[in-house]
Structure formats: structure tokens, C-alpha cells
Amino acid sequence: MRVLVLGLGNDLAGDDAAGLLVARAVREDLRGLADVAESGASGIALIEELAGYDRVIVVDAIRTGRRPPGEVVELDLRDVGPVVAPSLHQAGLPELAAVAARLGLAFPEHSIVMAVEVLDPYTIGAPVSAPVRRALPEIARRVRAQVRRWWNEDAARGASGRTGERRARLPGG
Amino acid sequence: MSSEILIDPITRLEGHGRIHIFLDDDGEVDRAYLQIPELRGFEAFARGRRAEDMPQITSRICGVCPMAHHMAGTKALDDLYHVEPPPAAAKVREMVYDAFIVEDHALHFFFLGGPDFVVGPSAPKAERNVLGVIGKVGLEVGKEVIAVRKELRGLISDAAGKVIHPVFGLPGGISRPVSSELRERFVAGAARAVEFGKLALQVFRDVVLSNQAYVDLVTSEAYTHRTYYLGLVDERHRVSYYDGRLRVVDPDGAELITFPAREYLDHVAEHVEPWSYLKFCYLKDVGWKGFTDGADSGVFAVAPLARLNASEGMSTPLAQEAYEELVSTLGGPPVHYTLATHWARLVELVNAAERMGELAADPEITSPEVRRIPTEIPTEGIGVVEAPRGTLIHHYATDERGLITQANLIVATQNNAARIALSVDKAARALVHGADVDEGLLNRVEMAFRAYDPCFGCATHALPGQMPLIVEVRDSSGALVRELRRD
Numbered sequence: 001m002r003v004l005v006l007g008l009g010n011d012l013a014g015d016d017a018a019g020l021l022v023a024r025a026v027r028e029d030l031r032g033l034a035d036v037a038e039s040g041a042s043g044i045a046l047i048e049e050l051a052g053y054d055r056v057i058v059v060d061a062i063r064t065g066r067r068p069p070g071e072v073v074e075l076d077l078r079d080v081g082p083v084v085a086p087s088l089h090q091a092g093l094p095e096l097a098a099v100a101a102r103l104g105l106a107f108p109e110h111s112i113v114m115a116v117e118v119l120d121p122y123t124i125g126a127p128v129s130a131p132v133r134r135a136l137p138e139i140a141r142r143v144r145a146q147v148r149r150w151w152n153e154d155a156a157r158g159a160s161g162r163t164g165e166r167r168a169r170l171p172g173g
Numbered sequence: 174m175s176s177e178i179l180i181d182p183i184t185r186l187e188g189h190g191r192i193h194i195f196l197d198d199d200g201e202v203d204r205a206y207l208q209i210p211e212l213r214g215f216e217a218f219a220r221g222r223r224a225e226d227m228p229q230i231t232s233r234i235c236g237v238c239p240m241a242h243h244m245a246g247t248k249a250l251d252d253l254y255h256v257e258p259p260p261a262a263a264k265v266r267e268m269v270y271d272a273f274i275v276e277d278h279a280l281h282f283f284f285l286g287g288p289d290f291v292v293g294p295s296a297p298k299a300e301r302n303v304l305g306v307i308g309k310v311g312l313e314v315g316k317e318v319i320a321v322r323k324e325l326r327g328l329i330s331d332a333a334g335k336v337i338h339p340v341f342g343l344p345g346g347i348s349r350p351v352s353s354e355l356r357e358r359f360v361a362g363a364a365r366a367v368e369f370g371k372l373a374l375q376v377f378r379d380v381v382l383s384n385q386a387y388v389d390l391v392t393s394e395a396y397t398h399r400t401y402y403l404g405l406v407d408e409r410h411r412v413s414y415y416d417g418r419l420r421v422v423d424p425d426g427a428e429l430i431t432f433p434a435r436e437y438l439d440h441v442a443e444h445v446e447p448w449s450y451l452k453f454c455y456l457k458d459v460g461w462k463g464f465t466d467g468a469d470s471g472v473f474a475v476a477p478l479a480r481l482n483a484s485e486g487m488s489t490p491l492a493q494e495a496y497e498e499l500v501s502t503l504g505g506p507p508v509h510y511t512l513a514t515h516w517a518r519l520v521e522l523v524n525a526a527e528r529m530g531e532l533a534a535d536p537e538i539t540s541p542e543v544r545r546i547p548t549e550i551p552t553e554g555i556g557v558v559e560a561p562r563g564t565l566i567h568h569y570a571t572d573e574r575g576l577i578t579q580a581n582l583i584v585a586t587q588n589n590a591a592r593i594a595l596s597v598d599k600a601a602r603a604l605v606h607g608a609d610v611d612e613g614l615l616n617r618v619e620m621a622f623r624a625y626d627p628c629f630g631c632a633t634h635a636l637p638g639q640m641p642l643i644v645e646v647r648d649s650s651g652a653l654v655r656e657l658r659r660d
Contacts, residue, residue, distance in 0.1 A: 044280060102312070
């Protein structure tokens with residue numbers, strides 16, 4: 001099983017850095033369990049980032065103005081319709097998955113988007129706002145927990161004889 | 174009292190393109206415009222930083238064309254430090270930049286512009302997306318788009334460090350030479366890219382040119398603006414992306430002026446309107462006459478079609494053939510049909526692929542002499558490249574220690590802003606009459622958008638068929654009388 005944690009955003013533009021900061025926060029802890037990547041790309045260009053993985057968590061900033069800054073909305077790609085949450089990068093993940101499936105590319109069978117409500121993702125050189133900064137450790141914790149959950153599920157499947165060679169990589173046994 | 178109609182892409186709830194349509198008392202369009210807010214704070218952020226960090230910083234502003242910003246910034250540093258890169262460094266920069274042009278144009282034509290032309294403007298909305306494009310061109314072509322881009326992006330990474338945030342250009346050269354192994358891969362990548370370009374042109378002939386309805390759409394008055402055109406050209410006035418002089422032609426195709434990039438500010442000024450953050454570039458030599466086309470108006474265009482118009486042709490054989498086919502089919506040069514930009518993009522794709530191959534075959538490309546160390550005191554520097562979306566200018570000034578005192582970027586969308594405003598206005602006038610807003614307005618505006626491919630605030634990109642729009646029609650008291658949504 002190949003797992004990717006992908007932080008999207010722009011670390012020069014205030015709160016738009018949220019996804020990148022979460023990626024940096026989990027990188028060490030997830031060594032051996034997940035590849036952790038950061039990207040400023042958007043839309044169809046992300047197909048190359050995602051291809052080849054079985055499980056993906058995308059962390060990105062959104063600004064709906066309808067939720068308190070720092071709140072995370074977790075979306076399972078399988079539950080998301082053709083229009084995705086108002087992401088700053090308009091990743092259009094369902095479309096990417098559909099394109100990949102059509103072209104026969106290996107694409108994650110399970111993807112989760114953790115969308116962080118932000119205040120100002122547009123001002124170059126602005127600091128990350130206080131509510132978003134305070135929320136980062138909790139988002140990082142949720143990312144780590146989700147990755148471990150996937151490995152536990154994988155191990156359980158392995159125990160029932162379907163997969164198995166990866167059990168040795170589980171953290172803490 | 175007048176009323177206002179607002180078209181707002183709801184996925185980008187703040188800080189993104191909005192179309193405002195003001196109606197007069199009779200309910201007819203008084204004025205319509207596109208508002209593109211820009212990323213704030215860049216100038217203040219840059220001030221006091223080391224000039225040599227600018228190619229890295231500016232490439233991080235934009236996830237869509239980092240290499241264009243990196244290269245414009247690098248060239249501005251050459252100018253700032255008064256240092257000429259050695260020939261091999263200039264060639265490597267150009268070769269890598271050509272690879273970037275090819276991969277970006279491939280993405281745009283098939284996946285961003287494709288739904289309009291490959292699938293077709295009258296196809297059901299459910300098919301006007303990337304999947305529809307793949308359905309039409311076939312799986313093999315679809316796979317090749319992904320595979321060619323992957324190969325080229327791999328080459329760019331290996332030459333320049335990273336695709337997204339290149340660590341490549343330095344004042345007076347580049348960070349490392351090209352190995353013979355990498356050069357061989359560039360030769361192979363270029364050959365594949367040329368074949369891909371030929372394939373793309375054939376798709377265009379088969380799908381678009383063989384369909385009279387599409388040709389009629391491309392040449393329709395709705396998408397026609399007789400403006401000036403600006404683009405970089407080489408010493409023989411052929412299209413150039415990495416370097417050259419800037420050339421302007423008038424609406425009849427006659428040369429207005431050709432000048433070195435450094436004189437840009439002598440010829441192009443920015444007009445400010447109270448309703449937009451965006452500055453509208455116009456030609457000083459002609460003057461600002463408002464949002465109107467024709468030889469008396471200083472409105473001009475940049476990007477692929479404008480580059481073809483501003484040149485006297487292409488620098489490579491297959492691209493020149495493709496260029497001649499375009500102008501003989503559509504008339505010109507210049508070609509004033511905005512939607513022909515998609516065709517021009519493919520001509521450029523072939524050109525950049527061929528040029529990349531020529532440079533990769535040049536024995537000097539593997540020379541270890543890729544850096545000339547700057548020795549002069551920095552003052553002021555201007556760097557210009559043709560980004561995929563048009564002319565991009567970086568302008569820096571520093572103190573004697575090389576710390577930035579002033580930094581200004583003029584991006585392609587700014588250069589095109591006045592002409593984009595013409596397109597929006599034309600669509601609105603044809604299709605908006607009072608609260609009775611034709612749904613076709615959404616399509617028509619979107620199609621004009623995608624031909625220009627504006628980057629909103631150099632920040633993002635919309636997926637094809639995925640630009641959700643809202644049209645709000647409000648009466649003079651501000652009450653909502655009609656809302657059209659597409660999401």
C-alpha cells in the first residue's frame with residue numbers, strides 16, 4: 001500500500017500556507033508510512049502528483065466565510081459530487097480520478113480532503129492568522145491518525161490472508 | 174437609476190474574477206467588465222530582500238507558471254548586475270524554457286481549452302469536460318498528453334532542480350551544466366514532443382477545421398477585436414519565448430515599433446479605472462482611448478495568437494508550415510479572432526518542441542562554462558520572457574548592497590486586460606437585455622476567458638467546464654429579480 005499526504009498551497013500568501021505547514025508537521029512522524037509532498041500546482045496538473053498511490057490525504061485551504069477559521073471539513077472523495085468544495089486550488093479531485101480511471105492510470109482508490117477554513121489566503125508576506133495557526137496541531141493529529149487507520153485496516157486485511165507483507169511497517173506493532 | 178448584474182465564480186468566493194454588468198434605465202447594457210483582483214502585498218514583501226532570491230520568491234507566487242516567473246526574474250538579475258550569461262547558459266535556459274512552453278501548451282489545449290473546441294460549444298454540459306475531450310480524441314492521445322507532460326516535467330526537474338520551484342537561474346548563468354546523459358534525454362524528449370505536436374495539429378484539423386460550425390464560431394464577429402499585438406521576436410522577427418526584442422504591430426499587421434525589453438516602460442503604460450485593482454496596459458505611442466479597438470486605440474493583446482501576429486513567422490520548419498496553414502485559412506496576418514488563440518497555441522507547441530531539439534543537438538549545450546560571476550554594483554534590472562499566457566515583465570531596483578528597493582511584475586493578464594474587457598462587453602451587449610439574461614452569456618464569456626487563459630491574480634486556474642458562475646440581476650432598488658447559476 002502506498003500512502004501520500006499532499007499539502008497544497010502557497011507559503012508566501014498568508015493562510016494559504018496551511019496545507020503546506022500541516023505537511024511539514026507530519027513528515028517526520030509518518031516516515032516509512034506515507035510519502036509527504038507539498039505542491040502549489042492545481043487542477044489537472046495534480047494528476048501526476050497523485051498517480052501511483054493507493055491512499056491519499058490532501059490538505060488544502062478553503063475560504064467559504066461560513067465557518068470559523070481553523071475549522072476542518074473532512075471530505076471523502078467517494079462522497080463528493082462532481083463539484084468539489086470551494087478549494088483555493090480547484091483541484092477537482094473527482095474529475096482527476098475520473099480522468100485517471102479513463103486513461104487507465106493507477107489512481108488512489110481512497111482519497112480524503114481535509115479542507116481548512118482560513119481567513120486571508122491572498123496577501124503575499126502576511127503571517128498565518130492566529131486561529132489557523134492554533135488549529136494546525138489538531139489537523140496534523142487527524143492526518144497522522146488517518147494514515148495509521150489505513151495501515152491498521154491494511155494489516156487486518158493482511159491477517160485474513162489478502163495482503164500481508166507490509167505489516168512489519170506498522171508503527172509500534 | 175441603473176442596475177448591476179454580477180457574475181461570480183462561486184468556487185473562489187473572494188479575490189477572484191467577477192463580471193459586473195451595469196444596465197441603463199432602459200435595461201440595456203451600459204458597461205460590462207471583468208474584475209480580476211491581484212495578490213496583495215508583493216511589493217512590500219519584496220522590499221529589503223536580496224535580489225538574488227527573487228527568482229525563487231516569484232516562482233512561488235504562482236502554481237501555474239513558476240518557470241516563467243523564475244526565468245523573467247533570472248533575466249532581470251542579469252540586467253541588474255550588468256552581466257551577460259555565457260552562451261551555453263543562455264542555451265540551456267532557453268532549452269529548459271522551451272520544454273516548459275510545450276508541456277504548458279499541451280495541458281491547456283487538451284484539458285483546459287479542449288472542452289470548447291474538441292468537444293464543442295454546443296455539446297451537452299455533461300460532456301464539456303476533460304472526459305469528453307478524451308472520448309473525442311481517443312484514449313491513446315489522452316494517454317500521450319499525460320505521458321509527454323510527465324517526460325518533459327522530468328527533464329525540467331533534472332535540469333532545473335524542481336518543476337514547481339526551480340533552483341536554476343542565477344545572475345550571469347545557471348546553477349549547473351547539462352550532462353551528456355541529460356542532453357540525450359532532451360534530444361529524445363524533443364523528438365517525442367515534435368511528434369506529439371504534429372498529432373495535436375492533426376486533431377485540430379480533424380475535429381475543428383473539418384467542422385464548418387466551429388470555423389464559423391472562431392471567425393464570428395462576437396470574438397473579433399481589431400487591436401494591436403505585442404510579442405518577443407528574434408533578430409529575424411520570428412516568434413521567441415526566452416529572449417529577443419519586443420515588437421508591436423498595428424491592426425493591419427504593419428510594424429509600429431520594435432524595441433529592447435529594457436525600454437518597455439517607454440512604450441507601455443498602465444491605465445487605472447476606479448472599479449478595478451487591475452491596471453489596463455496600453456500603448457503609449459497610440460494612447461488610451463477607452464475600451465475600444467481599432468488603429469486609434471492603444472489597446473493591445475499578448476499570448477499565442479498575438480505572438481504570431483506580432484512576428485513575421487516561426488523559427489523552425491514544421492511550425493512555419495503550421496503557421497502558414499493558419500494564416501492562409503483564417504486570413505492575415507494579423508488574425509483578429511480571439512478563439513484562434515487555441516490553434517496558435519499548437520503552432521507554438523510545435524515550434525518550442527523543434528527549438529528544444531535544435532538546442533539539445535547543439536554541442537555547446539553540455540559546456541561546463543555556465544556562469545559568469547557578477548562584479549558590478551547592482552542598480553536596476555528588467556527581465557522579459559513570453560510566458561505561455563503572454564509577455565511577462567519583472568522589474569527590480571536595489572540599493573548598492575543588492576537589497577530590493579522596488580519590485581514590479583507586469584503579468585500577461587494585465588497586458589491582456591483591456592482586450593479581455595472588450596470581449597466581456599461584447600458578449601454582454603449581445604446577450605443581456607434587462608433581467609432577461611440569455612444563458613448563452615455564461616458559455617460565451619467562459620469561452621473568451623479560456624482563449625486568453627487569464628491567471629487570476631497569478632494564483633489559480635479553473636478546470637474546464639468547471640467555472641461555476643452566478644449571474645445576479647438586480648433592479649434599481651437592489652432587489653434580486655433573477656439569478657442564473659451554473660455550478
